[in-house]
Amino acid sequence: MKNEAHARIKINQLLEEAGWRFFENAQGPANILLENQVKITQQEIDAWGNDYERTKNGALDFLLLDSHNKPVCVLEAKKESLHPLVAKDQARKYAKTVGAQYVILSNGIAHFLWDITKGNPKPIYKFPSSQEIGAIKAWNPDRNALATGTGKTLTAAAVIRLFLRTQNAKRVLFLVDRLELEDQAEKAFINYLKPDYSTFIYKEHKSDWHKADIVVTTIQSLMFNDKYRYDFSPSDFDLLISDESHRSIRATHGRFSNISTAINWA
Numbered sequence: 001m002k003n004e005a006h007a008r009i010k011i012n013q014l015l016e017e018a019g020w021r022f023f024e025n026a027q028g029p030a031n032i033l034l035e036n037q038v039k040i041t042q043q044e045i046d047a048w049g050n051d052y053e054r055t056k057n058g059a060l061d062f063l064l065l066d067s068h069n070k071p072v073c074v075l076e077a078k079k080e081s082l083h084p085l086v087a088k089d090q091a092r093k094y095a096k097t098v099g100a101q102y103v104i105l106s107n108g109i110a111h112f113l114w115d116i117t118k119g120n121p122k123p124i125y126k127f128p129s130s131q132e133i134g135a136i137k138a139w140n141p142d143r144n145a146l147a148t149g150t151g152k153t154l155t156a157a158a159v160i161r162l163f164l165r166t167q168n169a170k171r172v173l174f175l176v177d178r179l180e181l182e183d184q185a186e187k188a189f190i191n192y193l194k195p196d197y198s199t200f201i202y203k204e205h206k207s208d209w210h211k212a213d214i215v216v217t218t219i220q221s222l223m224f225n226d227k228y229r230y231d232f233s234p235s236d237f238d239l240l241i242s243d244e245s246h247r248s249i250r251a252t253h254g255r256f257s258n259i260s261t262a263i264n265w266a
Contacts, residue, residue: 007108
């Protein structure tokens with residue numbers, strides 16, 4: 001039976017593929033601390049600040065640091081024969097102790113990402129990069145209103161990249177309610193996400209929109225002649241982001257009932 005050391009070989013590789021650094025290099029200082037470097041002592045807790053919850057001393061498998069050298073994510077490794085979620089309570093305790101908001105649970109095969117301040121661990125297929133975790137942490141929109149000009153399109157791009165990169169979405173639908181927002185979103189996504197992911201405006205790619213990773217359209221385009229009923233299936237999109245089209249979103253949301261995540265900001 002393969003032990004935890006075998007799982008850690010795979011985890012090390014996944015961390016490096018995501019851009020995390022065990023050693024300082026041209027991209028920056030090391031931002032991974034290993035178990036023998038992160039014994040939870042009173043001295044280390046004090047060094048990180050007095051606001052962190054104190055628990056009994058323990059040892060972390062991996063501690064990931066942000067750009068300010070502060071703990072941002074605890075990674076708890078288990079051997080392949082154990083489900084990663086068996087370490088959920090243990091990892092949460094460690095994360096609270098060092099003040100890390102996120103936890104990755106992995107046995108080298110299955111992986112979960114967890115924001116311990118809300119919700120439950122969610123399966124991922126690749127580890128998020130430091131930049132992606134930073135984008136998630138910074139993304140805290142007012143769900144009642146986000147004014148034009150507050151950078152929400154670029155924030156949406158960061159969220160889209162995370163969903164596509166971790167394979168939690170195979171295709172994304174980005175809805176707007178004005179033509180100028182449609183053009184603006186397309187340009188922003190192309191500039192931010194190329195060459196990794198393609199962006200099409202639906203009205204310009206009616207015959208091949210399914211080749212795109214991100215489809216941008218106005219709600220009016222979908223409503224005209226009831227296109228949303230006939231041109232799409234419930235499984236075409238896994239993530240739907242509605243940008244200022246909330247007034248009409250209920251008319252089409254039923255058609256995309258298989259969407260795993262829908263984000264609506266005004």
